[in-house]
Amino acid sequence: MPNPIRVCIVGAGRFAQCFIPLFKCHPRVDGVSLCDVDPDRLSSEAARFGIRRTFLSYGEALAARDVDAVAIFTERWTHAPMTLEALEAGKHVFSSVPAATTLDELDALVDAVRRTGLVYMMGE
Numbered sequence: 001m002p003n004p005i006r007v008c009i010v011g012a013g014r015f016a017q018c019f020i021p022l023f024k025c026h027p028r029v030d031g032v033s034l035c036d037v038d039p040d041r042l043s044s045e046a047a048r049f050g051i052r053r054t055f056l057s058y059g060e061a062l063a064a065r066d067v068d069a070v071a072i073f074t075e076r077w078t079h080a081p082m083t084l085e086a087l088e089a090g091k092h093v094f095s096s097v098p099a100a101t102t103l104d105e106l107d108a109l110v111d112a113v114r115r116t117g118l119v120y121m122m123g124e
Contacts, residue, residue: 004030005092008067010058010082012036012045015096016073020049023071035061035070058082062089069119072096080105083120087112092119 007023009016012034023032033053036042046054055061061070062085069092072082080100083093099122100106113120 002028004028005068006031006033006066007069007071007094008033008035008053008055008061008064009051009071009073010035010061011073012038012041013073016071017045017049019071019073020045020051024049031066033061033064033067058085062086062091068092069094077101080109084108084112087116087118087120090116090118094121094123097122097124 005028007029009020009023009032020032023029032051033055034042034046034051035055035058037056039056042054042056053066061067070086072079072093072095074082076098079095079098083095086093100109109120
């Protein structure tokens with residue numbers, strides 16, 4: 001079996017709340033952390049889902065050694081920039097749709113995946 005992966009869910013809004021249980025029960029996921037800029041929402045959703053490790057800053061999540069991948073559930077226009085930042089930080093990425101809002105962003109995503117050799121997945 002491949003190595004387990006530790007995932008940070010980025011964005012704790014309603015859409016992410018549907019995916020948190022899925023990541024938590026996935027047999028290859030060894031740990032789930034949560035990142036949100038709203039401290040009240042971060043605290044309440046972390047408690048609701050039994051998540052101990054939290055981040056108020058995306059940069060802090062990307063710098064964490066105990067995060068192998070991020071799952072991005074933020075505003076749609078942030079998906080491509082946040083994905084590129086994560087790939088550059090050495091993290092695998094799952095993002096909700098859309099992957100990007102321009103063709104240039106899509107080209108940049110493809111180039112970053114090729115260059116880094118990391119996994120990018122868009123899903124919903």
